[in-house]
Amino acid sequence: MHRSIHRKHMTSIQDIKKQFPIFQNNPSLTYLDSSATSLKPQTVIDAVNQYYIEYSANIHRGIYTIAEKATQEYERARKSIATFINASSPEEVIFTRGTTESLNLVASSLGSEIIGKDDEIVTTIMEHHSNFVPWQEIATKAQGSLVIIPIRDDFTLAVESTGKSQISDFISSKTKLLAITYVSNTLGTINSVKDIITAAKKINPDIITIVDAAQAAPHMPIDVQDVGCDFLAFSGHKMCGPTGIGVLWGKRALLERMRPYQFGGEMIDHVTVEKTTYASPPHKFEAGTPAIAQAIGLGAAVDFLNAVGVEKIHQHEVTLAAHTITSLKKTFGDRITIYSPPAPYRSGIVTFTFGKYHAHDVAHILDEEGVAVRAGHHCTMPLHTHLGIPASVRASFYLYNIEEDVKKLVAGLKKVEAVLK
Ligand SMILES: Cc1ncc(COP(=O)(O)O)c(C=O)c1O
The missing domain is CATH 3.90.1150.10 (Aspartate Aminotransferase, domain 1)
Incomplete structure (x- = not known):
C-alpha cells in the first residue's frame, strides 16, 4: 500500500x-x-530574466509604465509570500538578503534595545550560527546570558512533550527572547515550535519569540499565526528562489515599535535638516534600492511551490x-x-x-x-x-x-x- x-x-x-x-x-x-x-x-529563471529584459526599472519611484510594472510585480511577490505563510497582512513581510540578515535585523533593531544586564536569551544547541551568534553577541554586550536548551539522545529537543525536561526549566521572568529553529539544518529535527512558544508565553507573556524557518519554509506548510511567534525568518535561495533575497515576517505592532535597521532612501516619511521621521513597515526596513529581480523571482518560486x-x-x-x-x-x-x-x-x-x-x-x-x-x-x-x-x-x-x-x-x-x- x-x-x-x-x-x-x-x-x-x-x-x-x-x-x-x-x-x-x-x-x-x-x-x-x-x-x-x-x-x-525554469519559471523562476524566466521571471528574473523577464524583469531585466522587459521592465528593469527601479520601484516606488518612477511614474512611467515600466517603473509601475516593476513596483507592481515586487509588491505582488510580497503578497504571495504573505499568503504562503498566512501573515495577516503583506505589510508584515520585509524583504531582506536572507535568513542571516533577517535575524540580524531583529537582533539589532529590537534585541539590543530590550536586553539588559542579567537578562536572558533562550536558544537551543541545534541552532545555525545565524540564529546563535547574533544573540550571543547581544547577551555578551549587555552582560546578560544565553540559556541553551539541549537535545536528547534521540536528537530531539529536551523540551519536547515526551521528555523529562520542560520549557519551564529554561524560561523565567528574566527571559526576554526565545530564538529557536523550526527545523535543524544538521539533524533535520522538526521542533514543535508552536507548543514550545505557547508554553513559554504562558510562563512569561512578555517574551519575544523568533523562529528561524530557513529549513522549514521551503519544505513544509507554515502558518505564522498558528505558530504564534513574533518573528519568522527564511531565505529565498533555499526554496527555489534566487540568491540575495529573504524574508523577515514580524507582528505589525512590534515592527511599528522597532527602530529602522539601516537608514537612507525610501525608508523615510519626511526629512528636514533637523529631524527625520520614518515610513511605516515594511518600507521602514527596506532602505535603498532593494533586490528587485530577486524578490520577483522569489514570488515566482512561491507560485511554483504552491502549484506542486x-x-x-x-x-x-x-x-x-x-x-x-x-x-x-x-x-x-x-x-x-x-x-x-x-x-x-x-x-x-x-x-x-x-x-x-x-x-x-x-x-x-x-x-x-x-x-x-x-x-x-x-x-x-x-x-x-x-x-x-x-x-x-x-x-x-x-x-x-x-x-x-x-x-x-x-x-x-x-x-x-x-x-x-
Ligand atoms: C537553519 C538555518 N538558519 C539560517 C541559515 C542562514 O541562511 P542564509 O545563509 O541564507 O542567510 C541557514 C542556511 O544554511 C540555515 O540552514
Missing part, C-alpha cells in the same frame, strides 16, 4: 525534475545539498529520508552513525559520520561519483561539539530528488570504503 502510493507520487516528481534546467546541463548530477541552497526551476503543493513536497522528502536511513543501516551497519530523530520529528535531512573517514574525504569521493553532499560542521559548531565530532556528512533532499539518488548515495559510499580502506 505504502509502496504503491510512493510509486504514483514519484511519477509526478520525475516531471518536476524536468523543470530544473540544471539537470539537462548535468545529466548525471545527484544533488543532495538543497539545505545549503536549492536548484532553480508544499505538504506533498514534505511527504516526498520524509519518505526519501526514511528510505535513505534504512538503506544506509542495512548496507553499512555499525560502520555508519546517523544523527536523525525518529518520526514525526524527521524531515528530509540525513546527516552521518562514516567509520574513521573524514567527512571531506567522503564528500570528495562522492563527488567523483556525481553525488553532491555537504561536509563540515554546517554552521552548527556548538551542536557538533555536543555530538563530539568535528564534522559530518549531510544529504538533504528536495522535491526533485528521486529514489535513484538514494541508490547512487549508497553506491558512492561503497566506493568510499573501497578507496579508503
Whole structure:
C-alpha cells in the first residue's frame, strides 16, 4: 500500500525534475545539498530574466509604465509570500538578503534595545550560527546570558512533550527572547515550535519569540499565526528562489515599535535638516534600492511551490529520508552513525559520520561519483561539539530528488570504503 502510493507520487516528481534546467546541463548530477541552497526551476529563471529584459526599472519611484510594472510585480511577490505563510497582512513581510540578515535585523533593531544586564536569551544547541551568534553577541554586550536548551539522545529537543525536561526549566521572568529553529539544518529535527512558544508565553507573556524557518519554509506548510511567534525568518535561495533575497515576517505592532535597521532612501516619511521621521513597515526596513529581480523571482518560486503543493513536497522528502536511513543501516551497519530523530520529528535531512573517514574525504569521493553532499560542521559548531565530532556528512533532499539518488548515495559510499580502506 505504502509502496504503491510512493510509486504514483514519484511519477509526478520525475516531471518536476524536468523543470530544473540544471539537470539537462548535468545529466548525471545527484544533488543532495538543497539545505545549503536549492536548484532553480525554469519559471523562476524566466521571471528574473523577464524583469531585466522587459521592465528593469527601479520601484516606488518612477511614474512611467515600466517603473509601475516593476513596483507592481515586487509588491505582488510580497503578497504571495504573505499568503504562503498566512501573515495577516503583506505589510508584515520585509524583504531582506536572507535568513542571516533577517535575524540580524531583529537582533539589532529590537534585541539590543530590550536586553539588559542579567537578562536572558533562550536558544537551543541545534541552532545555525545565524540564529546563535547574533544573540550571543547581544547577551555578551549587555552582560546578560544565553540559556541553551539541549537535545536528547534521540536528537530531539529536551523540551519536547515526551521528555523529562520542560520549557519551564529554561524560561523565567528574566527571559526576554526565545530564538529557536523550526527545523535543524544538521539533524533535520522538526521542533514543535508552536507548543514550545505557547508554553513559554504562558510562563512569561512578555517574551519575544523568533523562529528561524530557513529549513522549514521551503519544505513544509507554515502558518505564522498558528505558530504564534513574533518573528519568522527564511531565505529565498533555499526554496527555489534566487540568491540575495529573504524574508523577515514580524507582528505589525512590534515592527511599528522597532527602530529602522539601516537608514537612507525610501525608508523615510519626511526629512528636514533637523529631524527625520520614518515610513511605516515594511518600507521602514527596506532602505535603498532593494533586490528587485530577486524578490520577483522569489514570488515566482512561491507560485511554483504552491502549484506542486508544499505538504506533498514534505511527504516526498520524509519518505526519501526514511528510505535513505534504512538503506544506509542495512548496507553499512555499525560502520555508519546517523544523527536523525525518529518520526514525526524527521524531515528530509540525513546527516552521518562514516567509520574513521573524514567527512571531506567522503564528500570528495562522492563527488567523483556525481553525488553532491555537504561536509563540515554546517554552521552548527556548538551542536557538533555536543555530538563530539568535528564534522559530518549531510544529504538533504528536495522535491526533485528521486529514489535513484538514494541508490547512487549508497553506491558512492561503497566506493568510499573501497578507496579508503
Ligand atoms: C537553519 C538555518 N538558519 C539560517 C541559515 C542562514 O541562511 P542564509 O545563509 O541564507 O542567510 C541557514 C542556511 O544554511 C540555515 O540552514
